[in-house]
Amino acid sequence: MQNQGIGTWVQRRRERSRTDIALVFRDQSITYGELADRIDRLASALADRGVSAGDRVAYLGNNHPSFLETLFACGILGAIFVPLNTRLAPPEIEFMLEDSGATTLVTQEELTDLARAGAWSTGVTRRINVGGPPATHHEQYEAVLASATGSGPKVAVELDDPAIILYTSGTTGRPKGAVLTHGNLTWNCFNALVDYGITAKERVLLISPMFHVASLSMGALPVLLQGGLVILHEKFDPGAVLTTVEADRVTMLSGVPTTFQMLQEHPDFASTDISSLEHLTCGGSTMPERMLQAYEERGLAFSCGYGMTETSPGATAMPPQMSLKKMGSSGIAHFFTDVKIVDEQGETLPPGEIGEIWVRGPNVIKEYWRRPDATAEAIVDGWFRSGDLGHFDEDGYIYVSDRLKDMIISGGENIYSAEVEAIIMELAPIAAVALIGVPDDRWGEVPWAIVNLKPGAELSAEEILDHLRGRLAKYKIPKKVEFIDELPRTASGKVRKAELRKRYGMPAGS
The missing domain is CATH 3.30.300.30 (ANL, C-terminal domain)
Known part of the structure; x- marks a missing residue:
């Protein structure tokens, strides 16, 4: 049996880059060989505890090596990873655990109270805490890894199999679980590699939480695929980011306009050596001109993009050299993705006319978790209806103007x-x-x-x-x-x- 999914990426990397550093977290460096071994042990331990293909394993925590280890271990087993936003309230956590049917919850020790409150009335039967002492009501993460009896079962995983369920709020008031397949994540990485030129020399600093698809899919995954270095910050701290960029010669940052504004406004920004940065990617909303110019003055240019959870998330990307020339635009369609603007009847509109943005490609989800009604409404003949309004200019650059979904x-x-x-x-x-x-x-x-x-x-x-x-x-x-x-x-x-x-x-x- 062959596993074609993302679960084997680090194992395949181990054969090529065993002694290269894969992750840096706090003062800890983890090589690809060490990371692959830990993932193997976690997959084996989870299998020993009854986790198998199709089961849902939830994760509640900030950026931490265990996040990626759990994701890849799930990929080895054919299980489905369900990352949860740590900023949610207990009733929101409860709904997502119940809706996904997760039976295992991995959580960081400092979020124990939130995990307990969110999971108490759900189908979660096993909690594994990262950090903290052993307790009667949960297992300790490192002890779970130490208990492994092998490297985990060999499971056939196809690209069309679900890898992650990411919850995105809906217009009806109830979040919907966007099912990202192994193929969705793989092709999104291909888009990033082609359009951003990511190589094995990359040193990406994750300043946004990986429970958001942009940080995971546009930062961590493509860099690990290429054998580069991923530096994890648990929470965003502008001063700490600037220190790390200079000290570790970071080449890549991905964030939203707010994070880049806070970096630029920090008193150490002007004196920090940021010359190592080669890739600045930004999404969420349009970057203001004054911010673009502030970074341009430091010799840096942004690639602002447009996307959403349902597109894994990349739909469009701005070539950095066009950022100022095409001010206000979110760029052109990603290499393996198609984007069009349509009217209310679904007919394609010419440049300059505003309509709904539709996206198609191997990075676009095929369904919402157990929501055939929502799936049928959102996906038409393979095209995802974004609910956003925009238009193309004569050069094929897209401008997002409004949101139908409020x-x-x-x-x-x-x-x-x-x-x-x-x-x-x-x-x-x-x-x-x-x-x-x-x-x-x-x-x-x-x-x-x-x-x-x-x-x-x-x-x-x-x-x-x-x-x-x-x-x-x-x-x-x-x-x-x-x-x-x-x-x-x-x-x-x-x-x-x-x-x-x-x-x-x-x-x-x-």
């Missing part, structure tokens, strides 16, 4: 209006609510709740926010609540959010 992107995190609105509407005094994104200098945009109370009802902004705290991630909670006598609506009764965004579209806090 998604708010705050500091690189996706916030879907319907999810937050549904919880706010649980409060009896509220007649209607609309969540909108308001521009913010640091986070790009932040959520505001525009609330219409029932006649004679009383409710304070603080009471609304208290209702949300503990149930939603902090970044999803509105930064401000505005009360309004009546929400503007269309003739069909839909809220005119564009009008609200125009009305309240001043910098937050002003």
Whole structure:
């Protein structure tokens, strides 16, 4: 039997790069040989504990070697890896564990309380803690590895087999599990290798969490595939990033505009030697001109791209030399990916005309986890309907102009209006609510709740926010609540959010 999936990548790398450093974490360096051996032992130990092909193994933690070890061990077994956002609230974690059907949860010790609260009523029967002492209610990660009796079973894994379930919030208020296959991840890496020129000499510093697909699929995976070096930072700290870039001669950084802005605004930015950087990739939203110019002055150019979880995530990429010339654009379609702009009937539109962005390619998901309804709505004849609006210019460069799904992107995190609105509407005094994104200098945009109370009802902004705290991630909670006598609506009764965004579209806090 042959495993064609990503699970064998490090093992194949061991044959070619055994003594080369694969990972650096804190003061620890791990070679490809050592990493492959640890993955083998983890796969064997998980198999001994009943994990087999198709089973879901969840991971709750920040950037750490165990994240990648668990991912690749799952790939060896044909199991499905389910990374969870550490910023979520317990009810959100609970839903994802229950929906995915995960029975094993690997978590970092410092997140034990969140893991316990999120998993207590789900089908999780085994928890493995990374770090911390042994306990009666969970196993300790290193002890699990030490218990391995072999290198794990030989499982046939095809490129079309599911590798990861990544949850992305939906317009109905319930997250959907995007099923990324081994082929999706592989072809996304091919796109990155071709369009970014990633080589074995790469030294990538991961400044964004790997539970986001961009950090994992555009940073860690293509560099490991090529035999390069991956440096893991647990959390983003601008000063620590600048120190690492200079000391370790980092060649590649990937982030969102907010992270690059915080780096540029740090007092050490001007004095730090960043000449080793060759690849700066940015997604999530358009990079402001002043930021592009600040880095250009240091001899660096960005490759800003457009994508989403469902495209693994790359759909388009900007050639760095075109960043200033094509200001505001998200580049051209990735090498092995097709992108088109269509009207409401699905007909392709010519350059200059705004329509919905559709994406097709081997990096595009085939389904949402156990959601055939959502899959049928999102995928038409192999094309993924992004729900985003944009247009091409005459040179084939795409410009993203708006979001049909009312998604708010705050500091690189996706916030879907319907999810937050549904919880706010649980409060009896509220007649209607609309969540909108308001521009913010640091986070790009932040959520505001525009609330219409029932006649004679009383409710304070603080009471609304208290209702949300503990149930939603902090970044999803509105930064401000505005009360309004009546929400503007269309003739069909839909809220005119564009009008609200125009009305309240001043910098937050002003």
